[in-house]
Amino acid sequence: MSADRKSPGYSRSTEDYLKAIYELESEGGPAQTSAIADALGVAPPSVSGMVKRLSESGLLEHAPYRGVQLTRAGRRTALKMVRRHRILETYLTTKLGYDWDSVHDEAERMEHAVSDGLIERMAMALGYPRHDPHGAPIPTKDGEIDEQEALVPLIDVPVGSMAELRMVSDRDPELLRFMASLGLRVGVAFEVIGRQPFKGPTAIRLAGQHAKERDQVIGHELAENLSCVVLEGAVG
């Protein structure tokens, strides 16, 4: 009748930890206690305690003082949460008129409350999208996720190259609103026409824009957050 509900029914906290650890791991290496604490906004000892419980449940492996890695089971749940989050973000923007800067918090809360069935209905209604509004790939129902083709932060795209904006973090609404005001959306192509040293700005020329808004200057911190694919061009 319903093989539906969230399989072993983890707590909201458990789901949050697993997702955060997954995201930290995908930035390379094992996730460290303080990084997890930071990501979740809790004190480090809270992480130590939770890590203990989670490894006893077989969701992750803990090398004391070294960090933590997801087990197969842990990764499965983490990817489920990532899928939920991204489907929800896509649904909210596509079907309910949310802007891309305001979906993160809503999805963050809903991802713990909805059933697998609802997520699949939303995915179906959306035509099984592969990416969320910020360009992040959506894992499939069985936990497959597209390997990102080599994405490079704008800050590392060599001057003179053509590149395309592929992804941006959904975390900072301010940043997203500012991007939108510059005409920077996922999918736009541009040429890097200059970059100043000492954390200075990067200058880009957007493809297919009218004169006025064609050239933009992107500050250092913003440029760090823009994941691009380099289309062609000179090497640094």
Next chain:
Amino acid sequence: MSADRKSPGYSRSTEDYLKAIYELESEGGPAQTSAIADALGVAPPSVSGMVKRLSESGLLEHAPYRGVQLTRAGRRTALKMVRRHRILETYLTTKLGYDWDSVHDEAERMEHAVSDGLIERMAMALGYPRHDPHGAPIPTKDGEIDEQEALVPLIDVPVGSMAELRMVSDRDPELLRFMASLGLRVGVAFEVIGRQPFKGPTAIRLAGQHAKERDQVIGHELAENLSCVVLEGAVG
């Protein structure tokens, strides 16, 4: 920027208690400890404890050994949860293809996770519906709820009367599925053509149906759960 989030941010349990108490109160009189315990599936002492905390927060008034009543603030929050629940149920059936028997649980979990803003967007997308799929009235944003015109359980509709089905509880999926299989939906009109004593069945004749499915026999328990408005007819 966001006067949005759930005002004082009550816990999931608090919201559940307030909603349950609201629903018990609307069946007349103060809500009793054991009834609340029943409704929430917890032990009576849990209710005593929670009631203490909730009255200290000014959400309800407790007359020891007598029962409990919502304060203005408590009622406001309860009605907010009822609104959320019913908007969610309507949205899920209308926009995501859920059947009326399967929305309750989903809405029950989501109502604690979504923001006011999302509920308003859903309400707008639905054209500000006044009733949910089970016929229950949806409170407005500021906590107004339609007084139900005198609804009578089918079991009390006199034989010979015409009546219309107006509302049914969303609680029991089995019952809802069975109703659907009989062609009983909110809004159908019918004549009560007979009733057996000793908790026997009620016989009805549906208006505007083809011969085969026109006459239906409704068991006692089901008939208790069907809220009707009497259109005309003889008195008992």
Next chain:
DNA sequence: TACTAAATTTAGGCGCGCTTAACTTTTTAG
């Protein structure tokens, strides 16, 4: 190598919401 700084873990404690067991109050029935 030794000492300090940073990261991590252990210890002790708290609030929430739940439980069972024991006690009190209210209701009901003889």
Next chain:
DNA sequence: CTAAAAAGTTAAGCGCGCCTAAATTTAGTA
């Protein structure tokens, strides 16, 4: 009117997830 039953409350305790303060381990550097 009183005794038994039913309903409600208090007491004691548990798990979760959080905290701060105090060890402890690791890493960095003179």
